[in-house]
Amino acid sequence: LETLKQETKSDEKIAVVPMPGWLLAEGIHHTHSGGPIPGWIQYDEGVKQDDQNRVTHVADAPLANNRIYRVATKVSDLTNGQSPPWTKY
Numbered sequence: 001l002e003t004l005k006q007e008t009k010s011d012e013k014i015a016v017v018p019m020p021g022w023l024l025a026e027g028i029h030h031t032h033s034g035g036p037i038p039g040w041i042q043y044d045e046g047v048k049q050d051d052q053n054r055v056t057h058v059a060d061a062p063l064a065n066n067r068i069y070r071v072a073t074k075v076s077d078l079t080n081g082q083s084p085p086w087t088k089y
Contacts, residue, residue, distance in 0.1 A: 013075040023063040025055035026085035041073075041083060 008014065024061075031041045032053040048057035055063050081087050 005007060008074060013056050014072060015075050015078075016071060017071050017072045017078065018068045020065065021058065021063050021067045022088050023085060024058065024069055024071060025065070027083040028055050029053050030085055035067055041077075 002082050017086060028041050028043065028047070028049070032049065046057070046059040047055060048060075058069060062085050077083065
């Protein structure tokens with residue numbers, strides 16, 4: 001929780017969003033292609049990526065493209081264009 005507080009401003013809204021696995025994977029892949037940038041989607045140690053930054057595991061289990069995952073994120077990250085797949089969806 002302390003790290004999360006360091007990553008967010010006091011006036012930012014955090015939400016838990018239902019998100020299909022394919023969209024979670026596309027959003028992470030998009031922001032992790034290249035070096036770290038503002039808006040780089042962060043995740044815990046249960047998320048694994050392959051050598052091309054494609055998500056392979058969530059919660060230490062193989063990614064299920066059609067499964068709905070509960071994703072905690074800043075509301076602004078859904079709308080500000082940092083991850084175009086998330087913004088478009």
